[in-house]
Amino acid sequence: MLADLGFGLMVLTFVTAIFSAVAAVVGVKKKDPRWIESSRRGMILQLPLVSLVVLVLLYLLVNNHYEVKYVYSVTSLSMPLYLKLTALWGGQAGSLLFWAWLLSIFTTSVMLRNWERDKEFLPWVVVVTSLTMVFFLSLNIFFENPFIRWWSTIGGETAAMFKPVGAVLINPGDGTGLNPLLRHPGMIIHPPMLYLGFVAFIIPFAFAVAALITGRTDDRWIRITRRWTLWAWLFLSIGLVLGARWAYDVLGWGGYWGWDPVEIAAFMPWLTGTAFLHSVMIQEKRGMLKQWNMLLIILTYDLVIFGTFLTRSGVLSSVHAFAQSAIGPMFFSFIGLTFIVSVGLLMHRWNELKSENPMTSVLSREALFLLNNLLFMGILIVCFWGVIFPLISELATGQKVTVGPPFYERATAPLFASLMVLMALAPLAAWGHSTIKTLGKAIWKPALLAVVIPVVVLFAGIRNFAALIGFFLVALVIFVTIYEIWRGSMARHKKHKEGLLTSLMKLVARNRRRYGGYIIHISMVLMAIGILGIEIFQTQTQGTIPQGSSLTLDNYTVTFDSVAQFDTAGGRNVTRAVLSVYEDGKFVGQVFPRRDYYYESQQPMTIPGLRSNLKDDLYVILVDWQPISAVGATFKIYKNPLVNWLWIGAIVFIAGMFIAAWPDNKPIKQEIRRSRMVQVPGTVK
């Protein structure tokens, strides 16, 4: 039986992972490189093994083996091939396996690097990654086995891995199918992206622990894992944005982010990861914040594990439900254990991780980076508080009290605004020492220009104070960043007698991390434009209108033309309305809000009709429809100003990330660049 084969291979991978961890420790104890080499090969061997497990599960999924419970629960006969393949991560058991598979891919590529200069790290990187692997595989083997099958016994039907005595295998013939809400392209790529981000953060953590254990606490571990961190961050960010886009396109409530515990669970490692990404630069450039960096990567690792659990446990109704799932206690034990051991190691090396340089000036670049870190931690604490508050209040008062989106919005908005101020200031601040005077001199031109924006907005009739501040900060960051890039290019242009465009290209090429980072800053504030637009200026209306009638929202008028109902492939019944959109009385196009009804899962799905441009989105939902009544159909209409900038920002973000993270051709260049970096701030006069 194929399911048995899959399970057997899974156990074999599990044993190999345990062997690798043990062999690495033995190798260190005996000072025997052969044991260590053996552990390294064990790690590499896990990839083909776990890949086979994944292949077996994919085979079962694609070939309708509904006697396997997992296949039964996430696929059905009517699902197309690509959905059956992506059902690999459509449920909890499969996504845990998928997680382990990604980890194995990453670990193997790390194992295949040249370890000549970093031999002492190797066994400990093996230990950390293999123990993480052991943990996830043990969840699959003991709690969430994707290969469990349905059996018919005398006592009734049951799901089990191995044949109960006298039992007969049941094949239900068809499965329940993937939740229709999850059949959206955004939702198909969203989990793997998030997982890629999650899993990639394991690698820097493994090196950090290796550095702590071996006592090689210089910034070598950071340099080795710098790109891992960047890619991890990129994927995590893309995963978050895709999730937001999915919510916007499919959930039909006119929003993109609801401060749901699942969302927060994925957002928290992003916060610590972003802080880490910034503060490692301080360690590389100035030899400071070493203890802090260790703490950040430990936090990120455990938040990743926590996020994996939360996003896939399926019992998210309340914080209380965490421990209900069979794997809940396992996760919490693992998180607790890894956190205590890592922090213990950090304490052990605490004195060796003292800063090499004092922090002197409050306005120096390193101080601003530190402030940035504190703000990210502030947002993290807000999020964490929101998630655990119901527990605390219930313990303290016996009354369960929760906080909703208004809490998060109110508490994080000033922190996000402060981060934007920092994005404008930090690129202009010098390492070591800056004063208000030097900073003021650098910023006054772009700042003056930025003031124009809120003034224009004010004259356009917008009186919302938060929005005016927000638009000013957005403009400030964009102008400062462009000004910085322009100044750098001009300096090169004059010095090297190159064309301005060549100068710009070379400037960026010589210091891709810095300028990639600037582009990411711009992308962040572009996203902020979208968020400000939809959060502050969203308007809505709703009503039931007969065919030929209209609804009006601000400058838009929407006319209900027709509605039709039909069956489509995939067991779906579609009700689709056609509406004409008039902007200021002028016809600008049609929208087609839909209601899809999935027969097999008996679940309807609301898909908005969207007319989108840079100014605003008109978002129309078909709420209800009476087939043979004169009443007509009910629509809900949102106008979401500027929201498109959120998605545009996301694309700019990816571009900036590629500039920053794409591998260098010549590694030696890094050293040269480093010495150059130290001089750059000198140009800020």
Place this chain on the structure above:
Amino acid sequence: METSSVPHKTGRLKFIIGGLLILASVVYLIASSTQASAEYFMTVDELKAKGSSVIDRNLRASGAVIGDTIQYDPATLNLTFTVANVPGDNSEVEAQGGLAKVLHDAVVDPDRARIQVVYNGPKPDMLRDEAQAIMTGHLGADGIFYADELLLKCPTKYEPAVPSQASGE
């Protein structure tokens, strides 16, 4: 965090004060926002018991939807239905045989505490008999729960039970 690295007393002081200021503002933001937006989670039983004392609070209540009581006027988007009390505590739900059973028992038991819910807006897709409704809103003086937000959960949605129609075919 790194204030220990500052050797000069005055420089160090600046960083400590700065750090404390940030800490204080984060604490203030959390405290004030919690107070402003706290929602009290209550069961139908508790709503009935506390009655008028919770009228002005942000409330979050959950109950089992009784299918026959759902009334919806698509013209005005007025939606009313009645929910029956279910335990608020998950361990209690599990002890009583899982969410699906608890919801079913609540709906068929005529002696359970019930409360009428009024909501204005599109009727959610999953609002049906024996679904769990999670309402956010406030309790009116008339004893009706006015919901601003309505979330539905169907216990069958996530983890499949044993396939009920499955046979040896």
